[in-house]
Amino acid sequence: MKGSDGLITAKAPGKLYIAGEYAVVETGFPAIIVALNQFVTVSIEESHEYGSIVSKQYQENSLFWQRQGDEMVFDNRDNPFHYILSAIKLTEQYARQVGKTLSVYHLRVNSDLDSEDGKKYGLGSSAAVTVATVKALCAFYDLQLSNDELYKLASIAHLDVQGNGSLGDIAASVYGGWVAYRSFDKQWLAQVRSTTTLKELLKMPWPALSIELLTPPAELSLLIGWTGSPASTSHLVDKIALAKIEKQAAYQTFLNDSKACLDEMITGFRQQDLTKIQTELRHNRVLLQQLANFSHVAIETRILQKMGKLAEEIGGAAKTSGAGGGDCGIVIIDRAIETAPLFQKWHDNQIERLNLAVHLVD
Template sequence: MRVTASAPAKVILFGEHFVVYGEPALVMAVERRAYVSTEPRADGKIYIRAENVGASGYYSGEDLGTFEAETGGAEARRRLEPIKVVIEEARRLSGKNLGLNVTVESAIPVAAGLGSSAAVAVATAASAGRVLDLNLSKDEIYRMAYEAEKVIHGTPSGIDPAISTYGGTLMYRRGEGVQPLALKVELPLVIGNTGLSRSTGNLVAGVRRLKEKYPSLVEPILKIGGKITAEAVKALETGNLETLGNLMNINHGLLSAVGVSSLPLERLVYAARMAGA
């Protein structure tokens, strides 16, 4: 039996990076998806082919501790490890050491801030869970994907696997879970991609270093970011897009202040503002 599952990408409208420190974030699923297909294999090995990161290989042994790269060279194991973590947990929950072929195909750009790794992890949990006869709840899928995200990002906020699991538009606060939001208006949204890859883990670490060096300056910025998110939720709930746009401009200024921007991004923002954003 071959089972294919998919999960959406995301865009964080407000609260990016501030959410790591317990502030609320406003996040929306977007219709770019990761697809994962899983089927049994007879030899007990786990074969993973992830076209989105250009890697494939075999895990074997009782603890899946032996890895043999097929493509992707020395980086293959690191790139496939989050997927293996999800498969490992699914096999543990099922009590079955079944061999599996896992194929990842994704339309989500990698390292572009759209949650590609979380979407792959969520789709992997859903696909493998069905093959292993697990009736996983969305909460269980979220927890499995969150563990995979920890392999990549170290201390993730949890927002990416949350939106990929539950979908829609959510307000998310670390430790408190998700609050679904009902939009009063259709949100006209353009997502700009510079084409430059950035590591979320490195960016989060950079903000943390800045906070540790200048706590009296950075901590108020984080708090203001949380207040902006709360105001943005009100604007969305009332359909006030002008206020929403103004809040986005303020929010971007805060992100720039803590080092979460780049020259290409600033050029995109400037072009958008010149066009009336």
């Protein structure tokens, strides 16, 4: 969007996983993700002498590092500046391929995915900042990308930094609403990138990629609770990747069971069947607990267990959201059920209700 002052702004919503976590990183395995009405906003203003990248939230950033021998090795996958820079690099590469002249500009990032006092809710800020940056640059350079092309460009930029993951959070940030998502073949992408221009790549069908917008039943209400402990998705996914190698049979069983569960849940959305959706959400929670047991990854923390137990007592279906290890839990419940007592019990147990709504892209 371009203002009368020449300032271009673009925003992308955060997300939460509803079901299908971990399995979705594998090619073609389904998940359901929802976009939320909290946003990363990127603004761009043309400059003539020097450019700048300024983020209100990330002026002082945490870094993760490990020791390899005597070397300090930094893990930058949780650092949003790397996603911004990758998005700029890829979008400008595309701009050059379609004949645009590159400019100098000031780029500013603002996010309400975290709270004002710095709490990190785990709403997918790296994906949202990647999508918002690509959208803003597309407006700046007058690049007419479809949502499919925007998704693909932002996915490549995100994958170049993170190296793992499903890119489902990119889909939620691009398309909004409730999304049934199946990941593309990342090995195919790595191979074809060396022989294909970016312009051609965005036009091609990507093997196994599927993005379907879902309509929830009218009586479905989504509740979100935050447990006060941020988790690093990248590190948790790394640990599961190790278990995948060491416990191949158990991992394959988990994948197959997750696929069957998610296929049924997606059918529940298509049939507007709240009971089926809730049943499969509970089933998915059990499958993730089994994954946690054989991988020795703490997906469901004690406070997330408490959050779920309290919700189940009043008829809600509850589970962790995303990689787990902290962050958010979600509840799907009939909106006719009175939830004020539940929120009070959450508060009494140091669980913060996030009063967020599903964001639908215009």
